[in-house]
Amino acid sequence: MRQEIHALQAGANALGFSAGRADGLWGPKTEAGLLALLAAHEGRWGDPVEAMHEAIIDLGYLAAGPVSRVWTPELDRGLRALVDAEGLPRAGAVVEEVMVSPGWGGWVSHEKQVLQGSAGYLVSLFVLHTTATTATWWQGKSNRQMFEEVRGWHLANGWRDIGYHGVIFPDGEVIEGRAWSEVGAHVIGHNAGSLGYSMVPVQTVTHMGKPEDFYTRETLEAMRGVIAKACNATQIRRIAGHNEFANKLCPGFKVEDAAWAPMGWAA
Numbered sequence: 001m002r003q004e005i006h007a008l009q010a011g012a013n014a015l016g017f018s019a020g021r022a023d024g025l026w027g028p029k030t031e032a033g034l035l036a037l038l039a040a041h042e043g044r045w046g047d048p049v050e051a052m053h054e055a056i057i058d059l060g061y062l063a064a065g066p067v068s069r070v071w072t073p074e075l076d077r078g079l080r081a082l083v084d085a086e087g088l089p090r091a092g093a094v095v096e097e098v099m100v101s102p103g104w105g106g107w108v109s110h111e112k113q114v115l116q117g118s119a120g121y122l123v124s125l126f127v128l129h130t131t132a133t134t135a136t137w138w139q140g141k142s143n144r145q146m147f148e149e150v151r152g153w154h155l156a157n158g159w160r161d162i163g164y165h166g167v168i169f170p171d172g173e174v175i176e177g178r179a180w181s182e183v184g185a186h187v188i189g190h191n192a193g194s195l196g197y198s199m200v201p202v203q204t205v206t207h208m209g210k211p212e213d214f215y216t217r218e219t220l221e222a223m224r225g226v227i228a229k230a231c232n233a234t235q236i237r238r239i240a241g242h243n244e245f246a247n248k249l250c251p252g253f254k255v256e257d258a259a260w261a262p263m264g265w266a267a
Contacts, residue, residue, distance in 0.1 A: 005030065005087055007055040008079075011048035012037050026087030034083055044071040056082060060090030085263055086232060114234045117183045121193040123234045126227055128241050128260075129164065129186060129198035130205050130214070130251040138200050143169040146200060151177075159185050166197045166226065172218030174226060180234070187245050195234070196242075197226055198251075205252035208243075214252045228262035 006024035012033045013019055017040075019033025037044070050069045056062045061078040068075065081090075114123040131137075131150055138146055146169065151162040162177040163185030169175070174197075178184050186196030201214040211220050230236050241255035242248055 002026075002089075004055040004058050004089075007051045008034065008082075011052035011055075014048040015044050030087065031083060034079060038076060038080055038083070045069055049075070052079070058089075061085075088232065088263065090263060112233050112235070114180045116181055116193060119192070121183065123180065123193055123195060123230075124237045125190060125194035126230050126236050126239045127187050127190070127194055127196045127245075128223065128239070128251045128255050129196055130242075130249075131167065131198050131200050132205065132250060133200060135202060135204045138170055138202065143171070143173050143175060147175045147177075150198070154185065163196070164198045165195045168197060168199045168219050168222045168226070170200055170202050170216045170219055172216070172222040174222050180230075187242055190245050195230055195236075197223065199223060201252070205249050207252075208249060209253055211251075211253050224260065224262075227260050231262055 002024050005026055006022050009019040009022040009024070009030055012030075013022060015037060017033045017037040018029070020027065020029030046069055049071050050067050053062070053067045053075055056075065056078040057064055057067070059082055061081045062074065115121065116123055131146075141149075147162075147167050150164075150167060154161070154163045164177045165180060165182075165184055165186075166174050166176045180195060184191050184194065184196045186198070187194065199215050199219050202216055203214045205214050227236075227239060239255060239257050239260045241253065242250035244255070
């Protein structure tokens, strides 16, 4: 749990806006309560406002300075930016986290996690891939047809299902593959504890270049969305390309954490 989120929940509840149980975990009830507060905050003041102001500063959405006991337009802006970021601290913010045990013998400082397989591998790695298809392979096919063709290649290898956790197409649609709770088959030596999503290129990947050399804007935006969802719901601590683990071009460019991670992830 995060003490800052706990302070926001407790503050909203004290002001008459139900943000759910003050457990320090961001969720739909917390978001709904804070949005209700933003919609009808006039006249709110006192200790709850002061505590919420401090929490928003600590999460990086307001500059450090005097803390107000009266709700202000500045607080409006900071809280709205935090809600838009789904409760994640802004990059560079130093937040206080309470260590919680995930029940597998180790300790982590992030309240959300996904465990894979019967062995319970903690998901902590996200890997970007390409389907390694040609510039014309995707033309004239539906996304489902392409997905089933890729799945067929993997089944022909003797695998029980498609190896990816999802495939992203030129129009930005994402078709999910293996469940996140299942170990994938997408990067030898690093399948356990990782998520792998593959993008369909519109230019054949023949060299190392830039993402936009091979993929549509819609594909890249969809990949960023998938990564943001994964970082917010799991213990992802590294984002990488397949080429970091094998002598391959896949996905056709060097993947840098900072270029793909959502705001606040590094914190």
